Amino acid sequence: MKNLTNSMKSHSVLSPIKALAGAVVLVIAASTTSYAAEKLTVLEWSGYDDPAFHTAYTEKHGASPKYSFFADEEEGFQKLRTGFKADLFHPCTNTIRKLQDAKLIKQIDTSRIPAWKNIIPQFLDIPYVQQDGKAWFVPIDWGNTALIYRTDLVDEADAATLQSFVDPKFKGKVTIGDNVDDAYALAFLAIGVTDANNVTDEQFKAASAFLRKVHPNLRTYWSDGSSLDQMLVSGEVMLAWAWNETATRLQGEGKPIGMNKKTKEGVTTWVCGFTLPTTGAASEDKAYDYINAFLSKDSAKYMVETWGYGHANMEGLKTVADDVLKAKGFDNVDAFMKEALFQTITDPALRQKMAAEFAKIKAGF
Numbered sequence: 001m002k003n004l005t006n007s008m009k010s011h012s013v014l015s016p017i018k019a020l021a022g023a024v025v026l027v028i029a030a031s032t033t034s035y036a037a038e039k040l041t042v043l044e045w046s047g048y049d050d051p052a053f054h055t056a057y058t059e060k061h062g063a064s065p066k067y068s069f070f071a072d073e074e075e076g077f078q079k080l081r082t083g084f085k086a087d088l089f090h091p092c093t094n095t096i097r098k099l100q101d102a103k104l105i106k107q108i109d110t111s112r113i114p115a116w117k118n119i120i121p122q123f124l125d126i127p128y129v130q131q132d133g134k135a136w137f138v139p140i141d142w143g144n145t146a147l148i149y150r151t152d153l154v155d156e157a158d159a160a161t162l163q164s165f166v167d168p169k170f171k172g173k174v175t176i177g178d179n180v181d182d183a184y185a186l187a188f189l190a191i192g193v194t195d196a197n198n199v200t201d202e203q204f205k206a207a208s209a210f211l212r213k214v215h216p217n218l219r220t221y222w223s224d225g226s227s228l229d230q231m232l233v234s235g236e237v238m239l240a241w242a243w244n245e246t247a248t249r250l251q252g253e254g255k256p257i258g259m260n261k262k263t264k265e266g267v268t269t270w271v272c273g274f275t276l277p278t279t280g281a282a283s284e285d286k287a288y289d290y291i292n293a294f295l296s297k298d299s300a301k302y303m304v305e306t307w308g309y310g311h312a313n314m315e316g317l318k319t320v321a322d323d324v325l326k327a328k329g330f331d332n333v334d335a336f337m338k339e340a341l342f343q344t345i346t347d348p349a350l351r352q353k354m355a356a357e358f359a360k361i362k363a364g365f
Helices: 001-037 055-061 075-080 095-102 112-120 162-166 182-190 201-217 227-233 244-252 284-294 296-305 323-327 333-338 349-364
Strands: 041-045 066-070 138-150 174-177 218-222 239-243 257-260 268-274
Touching: 001 182, 041 349, 055 296, 066 075, 066 239, 075 162, 075 182, 075 284, 095 268, 095 349, 138 182, 138 244, 162 201, 162 239, 174 182, 174 201, 182 201, 182 239, 182 268, 182 349, 201 218, 201 349, 218 227, 227 239, 227 244, 239 333, 244 257, 268 284, 296 323
Parallel strands: 041 066, 174 218, 174 239
Antiparallel strands: 138 239, 138 257, 138 268
16 A cells, blocks of 8 residues: 555655656757748848859758848838848848947858858958858859940940039939948049048048939939830830849840940949848758859859859859859959949948938938
8 A cells, every 4th residue: 555655645645757758858949840840931032042152052952941121221221120020131231240340240150051162252341241261241242333224325424423413404314222331332433532441531521412413313313123124125114223134134135235334434343142141041052052043054144144143162153154154243352342342331320321322312301
């Protein structure tokens, strides 16, 4: 009877403990399964969800990731800052420091990126891409923001200067991107700034004044590539401050579109890529799979030939015909970056001033 009583006591005490332990195991297992099954979320520019950029990822995981789009990097930054759960964010180099300072991104394990050794060295030397031996940014794409125009509606003389954006004869026929960095790149070029990281207060005020002159000439601030295409094709706008993809795509369709990278004031260039947000919920394995798909040679060839952008993978660029690379200016990276106003503003205070002032300008103040 004693043994039976002790056995019953033991059972009555241990049963809840075993049940609790079992429940904990189930919760952990469910949590692990959920984490593994969580779909990758990419905070991205509109259009970069093109499946041809990440074929290897889709083949491995059976579907594309989820996407959330932003019009400019400031919008993407604010999304992350307010807790949006993204596993990858695709900013450009001038936002890296701001993301680091806000502790919104984490270190990248380059050993998990086989093509890291093939990334164009000049891009890895850009400030804050690597800091103290740690990588924080994976360069992917590079290109220009330049004057795009209807060749049948705009004279060559007008297409040769950025001052056309403030010319009254183009009132209502102009568009620039709803993008603070591109807008100020246009303005800095127009007033003669050659180094975006050494802007005086007077130059900032002059650039802002130029954008205020552009504002009444605008049909709209574009934020979507397809709507920009439609405005150019219909003749609703004649001049645009836009990216390589617009000209490449419309020229490929036989439309009368030109892109002048050699206006008398110059052109601007940028390098964009992936960061790993600290808010991610999916497996990092998926994030690296996606990065590796984007860095593939196939993706590089597609990006150059179909979208008109440069790609960071040197081996991938070798798969593109030399005459194509030369025609797009991607055959000489040093010259490409030297001849343009490079968008790599690293001073958070200046970027904050730009963002605040651009918001006022768009509101008509």
